[in-house]
Amino acid sequence: MGEVRVLLVDDHPVVRAGLRAMLTGFDGISIAAEASDGRAALHELARLAALGGMPDVVLMDLQMGEGMDGVTATAEIRKLHPAPPVLILTTYDTDADILAAVEAGASGYMLKDAPPEQLRQAVLQAAAGGTALAPRAAALLMDRISNPGTSLTPREVQLLELLATGLSNRAIARQVFISEATVKTHLVHIYGKLGVDNRTAAIAAATQRRIIRPPGARG
Amino acid sequence: MGEVRVLLVDDHPVVRAGLRAMLTGFDGISIAAEASDGRAALHELARLAALGGMPDVVLMDLQMGEGMDGVTATAEIRKLHPAPPVLILTTYDTDADILAAVEAGASGYMLKDAPPEQLRQAVLQAAAGGTALAPRAAALLMDRISNPGTSLTPREVQLLELLATGLSNRAIARQVFISEATVKTHLVHIYGKLGVDNRTAAIAAATQRRIIRPPGARG
DNA sequence: CCCGCAGTCAACCTTTTGGTTGATCCCGTC
DNA sequence: GACGGGATCAACCAAAAGGTTGACTGCGGG
Known part of the structure; x- marks a missing residue:
């Protein structure tokens, strides 16, 4: 069947190279394009749409040194019409990051220290319209719905x-x-x-x- | 021969994959081994030494999720006898990180968002016994020697x-x-x-x- | 060999914070 | 119309932090 085409969004060339090497090494996954921040990602999506094909999943970093951050970009992408699922791939698993990502409409939340196989599964899952959560992200969300929690005014x-x-x-x-x-x-x-x-x-x-x-x- | 052999130390598989892909893509650079934290790096060095060849440079992340951190590992490596130069490759460029790294005996301090060519230069420079500093790191050290009084110890x-x-x-x-x-x-x-x-x-x-x-x- | 500086500590005093109790007002909700 | 929570304020005391003075050590440079 068709290849799963991925748009990589990360501000670090090293990380992009790593993801590119890792993902293209998997059967059925290919890189559609890359971007170094949220704004560039939106441009890439517009370009790809014009060329006839949205990617099947956007792999997005949350922390971006400069330019549009990952949460904002994710929210923007959700507004697009053939809106591709956004899989967050980041370094941290703090409550605020996870919550912000999920609120912005992310289809998954994975950590950069995840083993390659888990990453592959997550990408395929997200592309298929499913959800992929790192253990701590899942635990947090479960806890959140059972516990409204005391928040600051x-x-x-x-x-x-x-x-x-x-x-x-x-x-x-x-x-x-x-x-x-x-x-x-x-x-x-x-x-x-x-x-x-x-x-x-x-x-x-x-x-x-x-x-x-x-x-x-x-x- | 003249290949520069590198030991990669980073806790993220993705980053290691990126560095591996990037560095092996350059002429004259190869990966001797990889480690996911400071302790593992020391083990790798011991193993490589036993096999007859220390790497020509250690590429070390400072922030390690668990296990021995980069500063401690750098200090430990400096105590070895054929002590390979340690090039720090990290995400942050704060005074605290830079000073700690330099004090620990690092031969260089680069940021992960550096362009590939800069990274290549830094690795070669460090391997050759030289020093490779990111602009901010260089500026900090210059400032330290010119006016030691006004800056923090x-x-x-x-x-x-x-x-x-x-x-x-x-x-x-x-x-x-x-x-x-x-x-x-x-x-x-x-x-x-x-x-x-x-x-x-x-x-x-x-x-x-x-x-x-x-x-x-x-x- | 002396000087300066980083680092260490003590004693003392003033100011700021932290913590508590209790009170008033407004605004939604039940 | 009572209830609860958010926001407001006062008075009070205990604890922590801020600031000063002075002193001792160890180390590197002139």
């Missing part, structure tokens, strides 16, 4: 962001026009929800869970 | 990293086996050099200037 997230810029309680208070007492109250709530007991740990935890962006944005 | 960077994980002064003190008083002294120096006056601002500043990786950036 928008206000708390806002204060957390200011916190991460290095502002004192007083400075934060002035910034958002509330009293220092209120800032402290919010922080106590935040610490409780994040399971920490000081501001630096809160920043670390919130950054890790991608609740806030790292201070001094980078890919 | 390795010790200060180390404490900064612990700070960013959310540890208290006491916890940091215990972690590095010094007194809390000393931690405070270091922090005061750090604040002065970064132009801030509290720990969260220090984390923000240090992250922004890429002195440390963002809190929670996992290996």
